Amino acid sequence: MTHPFLDLAPLTAAHFAAIERRVAGLLATGQDVVIMQGEALLPLEGCIRGGARPGSTALNVVTGPYGQTFGNWLRDCGAEVVDLAVPFHSAVTADQVAQALAEHPEIDFVSLVHAEAATGNTNPVAEIGEVVRAHGALFMLDAVASVGAEPLLPDVWGVDLCVIGAQKAMGGPAGVSAVSVSERAWERMAGNPQAPRHSYLSLLDWKARWIDGGRKALPHAPAQLEMLALEACVERIEAEGLDTLTARHAAAAAATRAGAVALGAGLEPYVHDARDAAPVATTLRVPAGTDASALVAKALAGDPSLPLIAGGGALSTEMIRVNHYGVDATRAAVHASLAALGAALAEAGREADFEGARNAVSETWPND
Numbered sequence: 607m608t609h610p611f612l613d614l615a616p617l618t619a620a621h622f623a624a625i626e627r628r629v630a631g632l633l634a635t636g637q638d639v640v641i642m643q644g645e646a647l648l649p650l651e652g653c654i655r656g657g658a659r660p661g662s663t664a665l666n667v668v669t670g671p672y673g674q675t676f677g678n679w680l681r682d683c684g685a686e687v688v689d690l691a692v693p694f695h696s697a698v699t700a701d702q703v704a705q706a707l708a709e710h711p712e713i714d715f716v717s718l719v720h721a722e723a724a725t726g727n728t729n730p731v732a733e734i735g736e737v738v739r740a741h742g743a744l745f746m747l748d749a750v751a752s753v754g755a756e757p758l759l760p761d762v763w764g765v766d767l768c769v770i771g772a773q774k775a776m777g778g779p780a781g782v783s784a785v786s787v788s789e790r791a792w793e794r795m796a797g798n799p800q801a802p803r804h805s806y807l808s809l810l811d812w813k814a815r816w817i818d819g820g821r822k823a824l825p826h827a828p829a830q831l832e833m834l835a836l837e838a839c840v841e842r843i844e845a846e847g848l849d850t851l852t853a854r855h856a857a858a859a860a861a862t863r864a865g866a867v868a869l870g871a872g873l874e875p876y877v878h879d880a881r882d883a884a885p886v887a888t889t890l891r892v893p894a895g896t897d898a899s900a901l902v903a904k905a906l907a908g909d910p911s912l913p914l915i916a917g918g919g920a921l922s923t924e925m926i927r928v929n930h931y932g933v934d935a936t937r938a939a940v941h942a943s944l945a946a947l948g949a950a951l952a953e954a955g956r957e958a959d960f961e962g963a964r965n966a967v968s969e970t971w972p973n974d
């Protein structure tokens with residue numbers, strides 16, 4: 607008997623190219639799209655190592671933990687790095703980016719994270735893109751946590767390298783990822799003697815061996831199961847409608863924020879201004895004297911399927927993330943998450959307004 611995962615016919619080049627086109631459609635991009643055969647950190651590192659070199663100066667916007675990683679890669683490539691860091695409970699503004707560019711006219715590369723799932727903030731990429739375009743720097747965007755959760759228009763916004771993964775709002779696999787590459791970005795990499803070549807990190811290899819050859823032959827055996835899962839996930843998004851999907855995430859974020867405030871019990875939105883809050887996930891600050899990891903553990907003991915996790919690293923004591931993305935961008939998941947957090951806080955001696963939270967969620971995200 608054939609096994610549903612194991613005994614598949616090889617993925618053809620034509621099939622691979624068709625999946626690539628559908629991913630390009632999701633990004634509304636006319637640029638080349640490369641589907642990298644690994645998690646999104648692969649194209650992110652590939653973009654930075656392809657674009658940065660000794661002699662270049664990069665503006666690295668740090669609004670969460672990924673920005674710190676990018677800065678390390680940029681320095682490792684020998685680039686001068688100007689870090690523009692803002693508190694993780696806020697977003698960077700286009701004015702701040704413009705000021706940094708004005709102070710350092712030599713900047714030729716800008717890296718930015720669109721939405722930060724880890725800290726729950728999102729940045730105004732359309733406005734920032736205008737500023738970066740006017741300056742002329744190459745613009746790399748990490749859109750892993752925004753794709754599917756909020757509007758993402760790399761071509762309109764002047765993004766030269768837009769990296770996405772399917773594992774968050776798209777509700778897809780984590781093992782493959784994609785990047786759109788502008789003509790300018792190809793030129794930058796081609797002119798960079800240090801850009802990875804003959805390497806798993808290399809975007810130029812994909813251009814030479816796949817795109818320039820007319821997408822007739824794959825450079826190596828693709829991650830077949832992940833590619834099929836990516837196709838299924840894009841199909842499901844097309845069926846729901848991308849706008850419906852992003853609206854569902856925006857509603858989940860607004861409802862979670864309103865519900866948490868109404869629940870009280872000392873919980874507070876971690877991102878101060880609702881305008882800066884990411885649709886992909888809502889982060890909450892726990893009351894002083896309680897431990898976020900312990901509260902999450904208690905909440906999950908009742909229902910391990912809830913999309914709750916404590917913040918990473920230093921935030922593990924003070925922050926709770928409600929990961930209402932993908933299949934969890936539902937009213938049911940929001941209601942259940944808040945109820946479980948309320949119960950855990952009540953056990954810790956806090957007063958939780960369960961009914962108020964339920965009402966706030968229902969009012970913010972009414973049934974249609």
Ligand SMILES: *Cc1c(COP(=O)(O)O)cnc(C)c1O
Binds near residue numbers: 646647672719723
């Ligand atoms: C999730 C995410 C990634 C991918 O990293 P994983 O933690 O391995 O899923 C990259 N960038 C951002 C902004 C993300 O939110």
